[in-house]
Amino acid sequence: MGRGTTLIEAALHGRVPCGCDVNPLSAVLTWPRLRPPELDEIVQRLGGLDYSAAGDQPDDLLVFYHRETLKQIGALRKYLNDRAASSKNDLVDDWIRMVAVNRLTGHSPGFFSVYTMPPNQAVSAEAQRKINEKRGQQPAAKNVAEVVARKSRQLLSDCNGEVRRMLSGVAYRGQLLTQSCDRVPEIKSGSVSLVVTSPPFLDVVDYAGDNWLRCWFIGVDPATVKLTVPKKVDEWQRAMTEGFRELARVLRPGGHVAFEVGEVRNGKVKLEEAVVPCGMAAGLEPLLVLINDQKFTKTANCWGVDNNSKGTNTNRIVVFKKAQ
Numbered sequence: 497m498g499r500g501t502t503l504i505e506a507a508l509h510g511r512v513p514c515g516c517d518v519n520p521l522s523a524v525l526t527w528p529r530l531r532p533p534e535l536d537e538i539v540q541r542l543g544g545l546d547y548s549a550a551g552d553q554p555d556d557l558l559v560f561y562h563r564e565t566l567k568q569i570g571a572l573r574k575y576l577n578d579r580a581a582s583s584k585n586d587l588v589d590d591w592i593r594m595v596a597v598n599r600l601t602g603h604s605p606g607f608f609s610v611y612t613m614p615p616n617q618a619v620s621a622e623a624q625r626k627i628n629e630k631r632g633q634q635p636a637a638k639n640v641a642e643v644v645a646r647k648s649r650q651l652l653s654d655c656n657g658e659v660r661r662m663l664s665g666v667a668y669r670g671q672l673l674t675q676s677c678d679r680v681p682e683i684k685s686g687s688v689s690l691v692v693t694s695p696p697f698l699d700v701v702d703y704a705g706d707n708w709l710r711c712w713f714i715g716v717d718p719a720t721v722k723l724t725v726p727k728k729v730d731e732w733q734r735a736m737t738e739g740f741r742e743l744a745r746v747l748r749p750g751g752h753v754a755f756e757v758g759e760v761r762n763g764k765v766k767l768e769e770a771v772v773p774c775g776m777a778a779g780l781e782p783l784l785v786l787i788n789d790q791k792f793t794k795t796a797n798c799w800g801v802d803n804n805s806k807g808t809n810t811n812r813i814v815v816f817k818k819a820q
């Protein structure tokens with residue numbers, strides 16, 4: 497599920513969205529965009545909150561935030577997590593939480609933080625101290641409610657009546673599961689037309705490290721999230737085969753799996769080839785591999801990585817079919 501793009505696109509096409517990710521962040525980021533509240537409700541809720549209420553304000557985070565901003569973030573975090581813990585959270589709270597999680601860190605004034613990496617690749621406090629020194633920068637005070645309201649206005653700008661009707665027609669029938677994908681008994685056998693999935697590419701991405709700040713905000717200890725990050729190809733294949741067996745079970749006859757893998761280890765390891773026997777072991781037929789060879793990525797630019805020399809430069813989508 498990741499950040500939920502696939503589910504949202506599915507719902508926008510009138511398909512019932514059904515997803516799974518072992519990290520609770522996924523559902524936090526996805527549900528609100530399937531059931532968006534009205535902008536007025538969001539602005540009203542933001543205006544009614546007490547931003548002086550004491551919440552967790554770790555001193556470590558002062559390399560990212562002005563003390564006044566951190567106070568507001570701490571208060572908002574406490575309000576949202578208390579509401580969630582007592583099951584009093586509504587769609588407006590959930591939306592505000594989704595936007596706030598995405599505004600935690602970034603490179604423009606539209607984020608709560610000083611110039612830094614985006615929130616899905618948050619750097620450590622120590623690394624941020626060095627970035628601040630190098631750039632001669634200090635966090636400026638931000639108004640957290642204003643930042644969330646501005647981003648909400650932008651995100652909802654094309655969410656018109658037609659979009660809302662389409663989403664509301666399918667979202668409530670959807671399922672967003674927070675568990676390992678190799679066992680999803682909640683999803684009925686033979687009920688799924690299309691699976692779009694993108695597993696960890698061996699251990700090339702440090703999901704726990706990259707998400708530490710977002711997990712802090714939603715009150716989740718990243719150490720408790722049991723991610724599948726096999727280092728070796730044979731271990732990866734074993735884990736993928738387990739996943740494929742469950743995918744094959746939930747697929748309807750004639751249904752498809754689009755399985756995305758990135759280029760890893762400078763192209764020496766070909767995951768698109770490694771994945772074919774895993775799908776076949778689960779009884780699926782491999783149909784084709786689609787290669788997306790990109791010229792430029794914003795993230796590569798942020799990291800100062802020359803694209804097409806380091807990192808993940810191409811993606812491959814391996815398509816499988818379940819027999820009729």
Ligand SMILES: C[S@@+](CC[C@H](N)C(=O)[O-])C[C@H]1O[C@@H](n2cnc3c(N)ncnc32)[C@H](O)[C@@H]1O
Pocket residue numbers: 497498499500501516517518519522675676677678694695696697703722723724725
């Ligand atoms: C390559 S990322 C997918 C990124 C996604 N395409 C996106 O754009 O955000 C892999 C995802 O797999 C999840 N994951 C890792 N192990 C898992 C498991 N055993 N079951 C379900 N999800 C898992 C991670 O939390 C992460 O969100």
